[in-house]
Amino acid sequence: MVTDFEHEIVVIGSGAAGGMAAWNLARQGAKVLMLDAGGRFSRADFWTHTLPHQARERRRRGEKPPPFVLPLEEHPYEWTSGRYFEWWRVWGIGGKTNIWGRVSLRLSPLNLTEAARDGWEIPWPIRYKELSFYYDKVEQLIGVNGGDDNLPWLPGSKYHQPPPKPRCGEVLLKRAAERRGIKVVPGRRAVRTQDLSGFPACHYCGACGKGCDTASFFNSADDLIPPAEKTGNLRIVENAVVARILVNDEGLANSVQYHERVSGKEHVVSAKRVVVAASAVDSTRILLNSKSRQHPNGIGNGSDVIGRYLCEQTRFHMLGFAPELMDKPTTNDDGISGSHIYIPRWVPQGGTKNFLRGYGMQLWGIGCQQHADFAPQLQGFGLDFKKAVKRRYPAIIALHPYGEVLPRKTNRITVDGKPDRYGVPTVRFDYDIGSNELKMMDEMYDKAEEILHEMKAEILPFRKRDHTGFGSAIHEHGTCRMGDDPHRSALNQYCQMHEVKNVFVVDGSSFPTSTEKNPTLTILANAWRASDYIAEVMKRGEV
């Protein structure tokens, strides 16, 4: 079936990358057909202001919250035995931006050039000056709150909205960390603390992860898709699970195959140009499944780079209790849900541990939460135990270091999995961390413990080198990386395939390194930059 909309570009995916590409192209006059694997989530259905016990009663009545997270049973995947990779997917308009963590950190010039300095794999083919122009635009468009810091590993911005004030535990942690020479800055989050473009400021209910019922944080489904649709240049086909990009005799993309999510009925839409933005792993799945005579290893994969170099961040949680806050009255610590402060990567790291790259620290879950997840780790049971939990509830301090994982050729996804319900091969993860990550984690543990000791905090038991699991950071990168050398990369600096000039891949799979930072701000900036290039070459008739 070919739609009656005379589209010029097909965009696969509607999250940060796809939403940005579609919005930017549509507003410049391009006719965009968007295919998304899911449908729209209605704000009226969000359970933002439903407490856990209320949620339980609603479920007992047969109600369900919006099905943001794709269940494994609907679309299974595989992994190497003993090395489970937790793969989070949101199939629906807005993708993961419906429920994302909203941490919005700029990469620094040092991040972008680090591989050139340390020699491990390839650097980014973009310089900070080229990216910062787009960071400025993104921050103004979506509203990012943050401080006025400008540090070697965390560049400043002139466009931040005011950051929320720190909680009591964050004030105490900052003081202790800085006594140890570790700088703590206001966090940077895409949560609007001032009204912006018709979106109201946050009301600090702390329930962002359930979907925001006032559209107060950046969500592609609010910020990008509706304005794009208003141009009249965007049409969306919902519940379209893309399987493959098909090519002509010259090996250029000429159509996209998808299946209706529920019925499984197959469709093919014509595609003069394709922007792939289905989130790193799903995008890579599509590319690798797009085999043909012209591209036997998957579209654009003559270099055998696509699927490889999967990288993300290692992460763990270290918890303690600040003595000043024990037995204090409960306070409303929800805020913007998650850190109001951030510990950026600092110099020096590595020291005697001798590892490449580095780490930063996030500080989610400080103060009174909507749970007491720490409770089982306290000793005993009975009345004394119950009292011990209550004493400590206002005093919780939580550190979550994020360390960069090196890109390795052997860390990869393939499409060796059993076919899905549409008959399309599914993903198999083959991923592990190495000695570099373990050495880095040793230092991450030492530093986190050092901060808690300085606070004189009661520290919950931990085991060094425990981490939250592969994939749990939800920051997959590298599997369709950009670079200057077409033998070592799949894309050029504008995310255009070296081998297939009318295919662009603009999500996190295009990143050559994961860095220690959350990727979404960079995904948005990069997708904006890439789509400006697409609009330009379209006008010139080059693509």
Next chain:
Amino acid sequence: MQPTRRDALRRIAAAAAVPVGLVTIHSADDPLARAASAYAPQTFTESEFQLFQTLVEMIIPASETPGASAAGVHRIIDEYLSGNPDSWEYHDGGGDLARDANLLKRGMAMLVQEGFDEKGEEARVELLTEYSRASGTKRDFFELLKGLTCDSYYSTEEGLIQELGYVGNTYLPEFPGCEHEEHLNGD
């Protein structure tokens, strides 16, 4: 006076012209939620369920605030382990329900074999303490019992609101942050 949620939503919508759907507020005092109708366990047998109720109350007993039994924790866990999607507790995908249910049943059977039912309160605490310090199945059973009880209890109104005093998930025009001089100006 604190605005109600409906007030806040109307104000926000009027200011931002963002479409706001009608959302039904579900009160914890909803009679449906508090119905005293008998609950038929879905995972445990009746006798296991009664024992399980005793055990969760031992983990988190009543004090000035209700304990785990009054909070319905035994029912919450029974429903959770049944995997019935109509009553299934949200969880983040961890845990093997069948394995966990079997471990709890095995642990309770071991307790019964050691005369738990006949013992007085003090002796029961002694026996459960022994399990908490043992190794192998006894320890695994205890840790699972305690973990599920804590997670469930502190998600109830009795646990989260009455016992811990959670005051969030509300509407604030701005976030006040730390306002304590001793924290802001401390050494």
